[in-house]
Amino acid sequence: MEVADSHSLVIVTVEDGDPEFAKAIEEQLSVVTAWWQTGPAPGQGFVQTILRSPEERHDVERFLHTSGIREATEDEALVVYITSHGAVGTSSRHFLLLPGTDRDRLLATGMPTNEIVIAALDSRARHVLVIVNACEAEGIDAELSLLTRDLARSRTAEGTLNVVATTATRSPVLGREFAVVLRMAFAWLQEAAGIARPHLTISEFIQALEHATERLNEERDLSLPGPRTVLHGKLSAPTPTLPNPGYRPKPQVVTRAREEVAATAEELEYWLDRASGRASRDDPGWYFSGRQDINRRLTSFVRGPAGVLIVTGTAASGKSAVLARAVTLSDCAFRASPRYAEAVSKASADSVPDEGSIHVAVSARNRGPLSLIEAIGTRMGCEPDRTQPATDPVRQWQEGLRAFFTTCRETCQETRRETCQGICREDIVTVVVDGLDESADAVACIRDVLVPVVAFAGGPGGTGRIPIPAQTSGLPTALPLPAHRGLRLLIGVRSTSPGTPEAAVATGLRGLLQELLAVFPAAQVVRTDGEGVQADIAAYAAALLAGAAWGNDPAVVTAAAQSVACHVGRSFLDARLAAEQLRRGDGAALLGDPLWLSQLDRGTVGLFEQDLDRVTDDGLNREEALALLRATAFGLGRGIPWAQVWPAVAEELLSARIDHADEKIRRLLGGRLAGYLTHDVEDDHVVYRPAHERLGAMLRRWPQQPKATRGMKGTRGADESG
The missing domain is CATH 1.10.8 (Helicase, Ruva Protein; domain 3)
Incomplete structure (x- = not known):
């Protein structure tokens, strides 16, 4: 993504003497100057230059010269906004109508609109956006398509040159209407669109304008066609001419190699807050001091030799939480933050992993073997072995990881200096794989991702082959190659609790925990649902x-x-x-x-039904709220995006239209049901999903069986099993 060194907003407004049109222009400018706003300090935001109410053509031409549009520099993001009455002549040229314009002498007294447009497009600025809001604005298209042929080829090949017309042929200028469209689009992009990067693409900008136009048409019974691009560059390229109103920089708590599993900034802030259980400044808070026995075992493991530790337990027993804590507290960036240093220093030293002791942490959620091994490999600074068949990318990554563990550290440092984050200097590398049971194909992930690295988790040297039991025949065996570094592997996976009815039913079936123990027979197992969990x-x-x-x-x-x-x-x-x-x-x-x-x-189901019964307190209909929640449980990847997708899925589940869906989602996220959801970022968009896979499974199965047929009081129904 390109970043411009400077930003300019140039506005040309032409009034017609009508006080109402003047007010409409002011409303437009209030939105435009807020969207492309000035910064809090010199050199930040957009430098705004405005030509107000030119009387004749010469006023505009002089402004083009004095404003420096044509001399905009290469590293400048240039935005031009034009609002005026206009007309298309018989020659198909578009003119702005000035107070001194004679409609019978457009060539002499009108202002050719494309002269302003081309002044911007033919500047040196790589990134240009021109918005023309005038009568028949689309009429600039015919002439502009010819004029742009004279632009240097590099102008269209390297930059993002975009021109937007707000009105169609024989349509009047949009006065207050376009101000409303811009304001609605701005508000939609602030929240519902969920775009998580600082700049928009031209496609996203037009989509927001179209969405706003549809809403305005519906609310006021209009039939406005909506803005369209008459010239566009790279449709999917974010451009610095389109700042994203919804962009909120994500606090960087940990480094990228660990962020998938680590605690979020919101979680940490919650536990640092005095209202969340901190009795005094000397109390590090439950997050840093709770579950001592389990946290000590994880800390001891990451301080020890190569090996495997499996963190397991029933659903919702805190597996991911204890792994997230270990990953977070081991991160160098986290430990360097003054915000968290005090709480960490007051936690028990034997429950805090050494700084940098966990190198890579990834989630297997909704991942298959290729996605998982690629996630691990890229974070370790590995590269796939391109000598292997291109048709087998998993094999390429397997060999890439094998090369990482079997290459001497000195050689590795020379070849991976830029990508490995110093991991290649370590004698033992620690990798966390959480949520294996939530993988799209957990057995294949064990076979294709974990089995090939078995040999390196056998001890400090990692040279001994760990035998693969007969039950896993057909799995690739790990070759006993000489290793130059070992592997500590921590795996989070759900399992039934020993001695429970669910475990008895599962007897004879090979669960994921048993599959892992077959591959890693010497693995340590830490249960999060064992003795002492009630006290925790x-x-x-x-x-x-x-x-x-x-x-x-x-x-x-x-x-x-x-x-x-x-x-x-x-x-x-x-x-x-x-x-x-x-x-x-x-x-x-x-x-x-x-x-x-x-x-x-009755567990999660009983608690959810109570909250659902009271959702009217948040101004929501029970059935609609349930459909909106259920929709998030069917999202693939890391969740479901809000914009258009979330409402559409909910309406499909409800078999009915949800009016004002965005407002209802907003209430859902601010009400009592918000605790059932979490959010993430995928493909530059904020996505939403149930806060726990147990909730997701419950919502996908809804409606539940009638209450009378469920377990008796004091028991937890079958839908609550691990």
């Missing part, structure tokens, strides 16, 4: 409830947290949902309500 959940719930309006008495909070822990089994997810309901309402009343406790016994 009680401490977690107490931290969540400490900021409640009724939670001033620590004894009351402790009792409430213990009550929650007794009812939610091994589920941290259910503990969080229950705590949110207690914080919102009268905690004492709910804890004494047998109906609420019976719903809590």
